[in-house]
Structures are given as C-alpha cells and as structure tokens.
Amino acid sequence: MTPTWTNACGLDFGTSNSTFARVDAHGVPHLLALEDGKPTIPSVLFFGFEDDRLYFGRQAVAEYVSGADGRLLRSLKSVLGTALIGDSTRVKATSYGFVEIIGLFIAALKARAETELGAPVDSVVCGRPVHFVDDDAQADAAAQGQLEGAVRAQGFRHVEFQFEPIAAALDYERQVTSEKLALIVDLGGGTSDFSLVRVSPERARSSDRSADILATAGVHVGGTDFDRLLSMARVMPELGLGTLTRDGKRHLPVAPYYDLSTWHRINRLYTAQALRDLRGTGREAQAPERVSTMIALIEDRLGHRLIGAVETAKIALSDADRADFAFPVRDQVLAADISIADFTAALANSVERIETTIAETLRRAGIGSAQVDSLILTGGSTQVPAIASRLVALFPDAELVRTDVLGSVGLGLALDAARKFG
Structure with missing residues (x-):
C-alpha cells in the first residue's frame, strides 16, 4: 500500500539546521527533502547584492564562501526573546526586522515542503527549547510569541x-x-543541551508534557567549537602558530590563527590591512615559509574551505583512529597527521564543561546518575568519540539510544503533529 500524507507537519527551526517532517499512513515519520534531496537545510540566508537574489541553506553558504558581495545571516533563532529581536538590519536600501527575516526563511521551508508533498501544508507543530531565555519567564513567553507570529505570517x-x-x-x-x-x-553546532525527561506509554498520550521535564541545563559548547579546537591544535601550527619570531623573544600573534579557525571570523582576514599585518609577521618569523603559505591561502580566499576540510577530518575520526589531513594551497599541500588522541586532547576542556553541565542537570532534578535508565543522543557532535565514551562512562548502566542525529527532533514533532491534527 502506498502511504498517503496528511497536511500536518513538524517544523524543527534550529539554530544551525532545520527540518520538516510528516507522518505517513502507517504512522511512520519521514523527513522531507528540503535542499538538493537532503532532509536538512542550514538555517542560513544570504542577500546577494550583485544579483539581488535571496539564497537559503547550502546555497547561501556557497555564495558567502565564494566571496560574493552580500549579507549573510545565521543563528537567527538565538535572537528570539532578546533585545535584538526589535532591531532591524539594513540590506542595501531595505531594512528588515529579525522576525521578518525569520519569516523569510520559514516561508522558504514551507514552499519546499509543499513542493515535496505536492500539497499545501496549513498545520504545524514547531519545536521550541525548554527555555528560549534562561530565568526570565516573560522573555521566554515573548520568544515563543515571536516565533509563532513569524510562522503564522x-x-x-x-x-x-x-x-x-x-x-x-x-x-x-x-x-x-x-x-x-x-x-x-x-x-548541536553551537550549544549542548541536556534534559531529564520521564517517558512512558501513558505519558505519550498526554498533550501537555511540561511536567515530564524534570530538569534542563545547557552550555555554549558545540560542533563549531570542536572544529576550531582541532584546527588550532593540529592545522594552524603548520601555518606558524606556536612558532617564534626570528629573535626568539616572542611567539607569533595568535589572533589571525584564531580567526582562520573560526567560521564567522574568517572574512576579517580578507582585508588589505590584515594581509599587510601578516606580511609583516612573515618578515619577523623564524619559519617564514609557514606564514607565506597562510598568506597564499588567505589571498586565494580558501579559509572556509579549510575549515570544511577540518570538519571532514573530525567526522572521519568518528570511525577511525587517524585522519590524514591534506589541503592544497597553490603548489603546496598543507598536511597533518591527526590522531584520535590529538582530537581528544584538544577537546579536554570542552568535555569537562559538558560533564559539569550534565552534573548540574542531575543536581537540579535531585537524582543520581544510577537512576537514569536511558541516554537519548541527538545532534551530530554526539558521534565524537571523546564525548560518546565519556557519556557511557558516566552512565554505564543506562540504555544508549542513538537517534537520527540531525532529524530526531523533526521526526518527533511530526508524530506530535499527527496526534494533534490527525
């Protein structure tokens, strides 16, 4: 029997990625293809100044990385409930409010979902964090209202x-x-969130699950931080990080290497002044050839591709003990042999912060780790071995449940939509 679809769906508007999902006639949730056949789309917009076009998702990132003139907007969810939500941003001659910009992105998701389904979608269950804004119930309620307004529009x-x-x-x-x-x-990409939740067949039938959330806590550590830390530990030294000036009296400045390892800061290096500063650094360096490679990389605007290659190496270390990093820069190859031990050492502080936040979650609920029956892992960074192994060590008796790491929230929202609107 061919599944039929209803016109209700789940919408996971995420800080880093978003999904749409529907439940078929057999009660099975499915993610919809939103971009190039993929079920996830980066929560990114790019206003192109050269062609006056609006780009979304991977296309938006590609335009930005190519150096096209325009304005990139990302992490829009993070402004909900904050003072920034009332501000506007100017795009050429037009000013856009942030709720309006969120609406533009959601409108694109809706149009793509309807194209995929061949039918209109008029009913939606949206995901929301337990707290948009910590310790401020009024701001939290305002944040949900702002998102609801953007969706209804x-x-x-x-x-x-x-x-x-x-x-x-x-x-x-x-x-x-x-x-x-x-x-x-x-x-996730920018944050790590932890929630203690009671689940059962009976509770699954309840429309209000707020009482089932016993405690939550979060920390601003995520996948982009892991990329930066890995880059700083193993790739940037090949470009001169940690080396000395020719007189041996000081190390080379750290700031350019930090910028080159941080996705949203890379464009700061694509200026005449930044290149002048780097050339001056190269003249003073004990290892000028390394700085010269960095200068060539920046002149050719390869910074975002470099971070993409670091992320690829990070992902490879989820299944292997070593990753061979090789990145071409003109007639050279920027190479590094990266081991899982290197990666684990680079993440030591981040893993400690995650453990501390988990302990705080348990403390708020007044329970011990032995009382946790199941660990439900979602988000791409749960696949990082240094983190997964620590979670298992913290909860050795708990059932380990690996979800669709990028789609589990959307799938659950689709199930909720089928129940509420079916």
Missing part, C-alpha cells in the same frame, strides 16, 4: 508547540513498555 492556520527534548524522545517512547527516566543529550 507564512500562511499556517494551525500552530502548536512542543518542547524539543520531548520531541527527541517521542519516537523512542513508542518502543517503551514501562516508565523510564531518560537523559536527552543534544549536542
């Missing part, structure tokens, strides 16, 4: 919300036969 007639950790647990909850205490570990 795109033509959705019925809009509901569900907590993201509950959404991540919903698919797992279909399998449980008794009540369990689950720790939802959501390691």
